[in-house]
Amino acid sequence: MNVVVVGSGIAGLTTALHAHEVGHAVTIVTKGAVGDGCTGYAQGGVAGIYGVGDSAAHHAADTMDAGAGLSDAAAVDVLVRDGATRIAELISRGVAFDRSPDGELLLGREAAHRHARIVHAGGDATGAAIARALVAAVRDVDITVVDRAFLADLIVENGIVRGIRVVVDGVTSELSADAVVLATGGAGHLYAHTTNPLGTTGDGIAAALRIGAAVADLEFVQFHxxxxxxxxxxxxxxxxxxxxxxxxxxxxxxxxxxxxxxxxxxxxxxxxxxxxxxxxxxxxxxxxxxxxxxxxxxxxxxxxxxxxxxxxxxxxxxxxxxxxxxAHYLMGGIVTDLDGRTSVPGLFAVGEVARTGVHGANRLASNSLLEGAVFGARAAAALGSPWPQSGVTLPAPAPLAPPLGESDAAGGGALGADFSRAALQRLMWDHVGLLRSDEGLRHAAATVDRWLAVAPEPATVAEREDANLLLLARAAASAALARTDSVGAHFREAVASPLLEIV
Missing domain, CATH: 3.90.700.10 (Succinate dehydrogenase/fumarate reductase flavoprotein, catalytic domain)
Incomplete structure (x- = not known):
């Protein structure tokens, strides 16, 4: 079958390589150059190698604990069960994880892990080593790469995703596909301060929202x-x-x-x-x-x-x-089953763009690269299988709250007159960030509503990114309003607390 993978981090490249190896025709479409994105920036490692006294069960328990009990147990089981196999695969593809003088893998420990079970490469350059190896593997086989291509929209025919619409050098074109796999990463640039590279503007999640795909847990944003x-x-x-x-x-x-x-x-x-x-x-x-x-x-x-x-x-x-x-990592995203299938036939999602259920309310350190490798391989294996006739069984996402109306927003101001990406990022940092309050969340949601109400049809890639960020900002603020208790990365206070301005 003809498969289009959008994104070229560990999740997208793993999916593409596995799909090619089982005989699918694969095209990778990536916003920057192939291998760009968050994977190459990852200093942390890959969890999943267990020493004396450690086990997959301990890793699962630590993952559940970090997720504040909201992680999906079946997804966590898949993650820890397949972890060692995926790490061995990365080694076979040329990732030189750090070893002791006698050749044993060096295992590190990070926060909320009860044991040292994390492999690194180049000390603090694990992501870069993985990206280099996977890009080289893609270059060595017959996988088509379309780079500098912006995902504009998903193409849906009769309720089935049949391809994507992309913008390359200002020209919009269509790529047809039997299956589309989104591996576009998160939305770090919703916030004024982020570890994410510039292109991380939530394009995949926004495209999925526009076709009615289920999303969940967008209130859970991890701040490093x-x-x-x-x-x-x-x-x-x-x-x-x-x-x-x-x-x-x-x-x-x-x-x-x-x-x-x-x-x-x-x-x-x-x-x-x-x-x-x-x-x-x-x-x-x-x-x-x-x-x-x-x-x-x-x-x-x-x-x-x-x-x-x-x-x-x-x-x-x-x-x-x-x-x-x-802002570092989005635990929520497009809801998937254990094989990357979304609520819309023909559409898969892997990596940070997906909500697999692994991370719950807070991601355990060094589980993100592992998740991309594990679920990327699983999605590729499911590509040739018929879509379930009764649909994919997914957890029910929380409904989006209706627009709040101008009267609910503190601060007022002319509709749309004060919009800029920087203003949106500051709004999210102040009110949908580390410390949240009902008043602040309502102000953020109503402000975004005003901006959305007058937003022009985007013409340039930058304007399309802004539109995506606005759509995700509204969804995230809505999800945060709907979750009235504090759990994990979502922390609500009775009264908003000022944060230190970072310059």
Whole structure:
């Protein structure tokens, strides 16, 4: 069959390679160059190799705990059961994971993992190593690649997805397909501060929303706790804290223990909120203290971070460095079954664009690359199977709230007059970010409603990205309003708390 894969991170490339290997004709369509996207930026590793005293069951339990009990048990079981096989496959494709002098895989530990079970490549360059290997594998086989192509829309005929509409060099064209696999990543650029590359504007989820595909859990956005608060956003891996780095306030006190007994190794949502609150209290960024790890170990274990910090005039081996949270990963997305099928026949979704149910309310560190590899392979295996006659059994998504109306929004203002991408990103950061309140969420939703009401038909790629971000902002704010309790990454307060402005 003719398969179009949209996206070229670990999920998309894995799907494409597996689909090709079982005989499908595969075309990869990617927004930038093949291999661009979030995978190449991943400093963390791939969880799934179990040492003495560890097991898939322990990994599953840690995943469920981090997900605040909202992870789907069947999806988590698939993830941990297939993990070692997918890691072995990456090795066979040329990913050189770090090893000890006797040849054993080195296993690292990150926050909320009870054991060291994470493999890395190049210390803190795992994603880049995986992207290089998978791109090389694609280049070696008969897979067509269409790059610099923007996904405009999905083509639906008689209720079945039959292809995509793309924009290349300002020209819109159509690609027909027997199946379309979305692997377009998340929507980090909904927020003023993000670790995601520029192209991460939610294009796949927005396209799926426009054809009525089920989405869920868009209220669950993970903010990485430690991004350099000096210069452009640069992530400082969770593994640094796994090696013994601590978070300290202006007085040198390890303040995260005030929020959780595990301190710096608490789940990401807990650590990120603790940092946000402490930064707001003291009026400045908190600091990450890695000095106890030692200069040689920092350079050996984290060569990329070591280089970037020094390029910015920071000697992290000698003094603590300022850090802040930033939007990092979307746990929700297009709802899929365990084989990547969505609610619309002919449409599959894998990777961050998909809501498999693995992550629940909060993603466990180093499960995202694993999820892309595991479910990418499963989606490819399901491509040749008939679509279930009774439809795909999926969890019911929460309904979107109706537009709130201008009277429900604090602040007022001329309809649409104040819209810009930067204004949307600031709105989301302030009101649909780390700390949320009913008042703030209503203000955000109503403001987006005003912008949507007067938004012109997009003409350029940038305008199409803005339209996608607006659509996702409304869906995320609606989902956050509908979930009135606090759980995982979704944290509601009675009154909005100010966040430190990051410059």
């Amino acid at each position: 706790p430690t991004v350099l608060a000096d210069g452009s956003a640069f992530l400082v891996s969770e593994a640094v804290r796994g090696e013994g780095a601590t978070l300290i306030d202006a007085d040198g006190r390890r303040f995260v223990f005030d929020s959780h007994p595990d301190g710096e190794l608490a789940p990401r949502d807990v650590v990120a909120r603790a940092i946000a609150r402490q930064s707001a209290r003291q009026g400045s960024s908190v600091r990450l203290d890695a000095t106890a790890i030692g200069e040689s170990r920092l350079a050996e274990r984290f060569p990329t971070i070591d280089r970037v910090t020094r390029e910015r005039g920071l000697d992290w081996a000698a003094e603590p460095v300022p850090v802040t949270p930033a």
